[in-house]
């Protein structure tokens with residue numbers, strides 16, 4: 084345990100509001116303690132078989148019931164998964180299975196490949212789903228100023244996909260820019276074509292439902308109240324304030340819900356039926372999430388959303404007051420994307436603030452923001468996720484945001500010179516030795532290189548970073564052979 088504690092010392096702080104992505108601190112230590120106790124109570128339970136461990140079914144159905152009301156889908160069914168990515172994967176898998184059944188009759192196998200239509204701002208999890216489950220993607224560009232796709236282009240893409248179309252995805256809100264896709268219109272178009280429409284509310288699912296009641300601006304409908312929405316993903320381990328490892332996936336249509344199950348009687352072992360991707364499943368994250376949701380209830384979530392609404396407004400106003408920076412689009416919840424100011428011709432102003440240089444300067448002052456490289460016409464930006472505890476550090480954060488902008492204003496955008504591509508193994512070794520990663524140059528490199536090449540560099544980097552260190556610099560694991 085001493086060594087575990089030592090390993091943890093180099094981690095970014097998970098609490099206290101200094102890391103504005105990855106972590107969602109409710110600011111209520113008693114909730115963390117409760118989640119830990121609930122997880123410990125089910126440590127040995129195996130979610131593989133809820134008939135042997137009925138507690139798993141009870142915990143899960145309590146959460147589904149809660150989310151049904153929260154998301155206005157009174158008869159929705161679904162599962163608790165290990166996270167947002169797994170929820171998105173299963174939504175795609177269900178749609179692909181339904182598509183295959185519909186097409187089994189007519190089409191020759193292999194002649195038509197199923198397709199997903201989605202805005203370019205949809206989460207990477209859908210690219211992963213297409214990769215794993217062998218679907219194609221039609222990415223609809225989002226407007227560089229608003230971060231939102233046009234309804235006409237979404238519908239055009241759906242029509243272009245024709246028979247191949249298996250699923251349409253929209254986000255509530257999108258992760259990169261925190262803006263709401265045209266869900267009502269896209270879901271209606273999907274409905275007319277008798278196609279499923281998934282709303283990815285992984286990040287918004289547990290905060291947008293309370294936003295208006297907590298003092299935020301009211302939102303247009305985006306959940307199961309919208310006709311045509313057939314599934315929703317909503318992560319418990321984000322604004323549900325549960326420990327990592329829990330997300331909810333709900334379906335309005337029971338047949339689509341069943342399509343994601345995998346059942347097998349074709350082997351000599353136990354009969355298999357898996358509603359999610361895993362076999363043996365820990366119940367720890369499920370029980371922890373359940374405990375947090377029971378303890379908070381709708382009223383508790385509204386209370387936790389109030390400081391989030393106030394802090395979001397404060398950070399937004401501060402950024403808008405900074406000369407050279409702007410908020411991208413019209414964010415509807417607690418996520419903000421900050422980009423460089425433009426001149427009247429739409430080009431980045433020479434005396435603007437480069438968001439990557441800004442984030443680097445903010446990091447030097449102790450706050451971690453998330454860099455987002457430029458993509459197509461969408462400019463590079465810095466992402467901020469606001470949580471209830473952000474309000475407690477506002478008095479420090481806002482002067483830091485302002486001073487960092489003053490520090491880097493007018494400096495040209497960093498772009499790595501061609502031929503200066505760093506060796507990922509060397510970068511990994513340096514980062515592991517405690518050196519600071521120069522994220523601004525990593526992001527510039529991603530913008531500059533072909534996508535396959537930058538993805539390859541990232542793979543090489545992370546594989547090196549997590550591999551056991553060579554030589555004697557690693558501490559003994561205590562294994563004796």
Ligand SMILES: *Cc1c(COP(=O)(O)O)cnc(C)c1O
Pocket residue numbers: 166167168169171206208254256257258283284285286318330
């Ligand atoms: C976080 C997120 C995901 C992926 O969730 P993980 O829990 O990181 O796997 C998918 N979609 C959106 C919009 C998200 O914010």
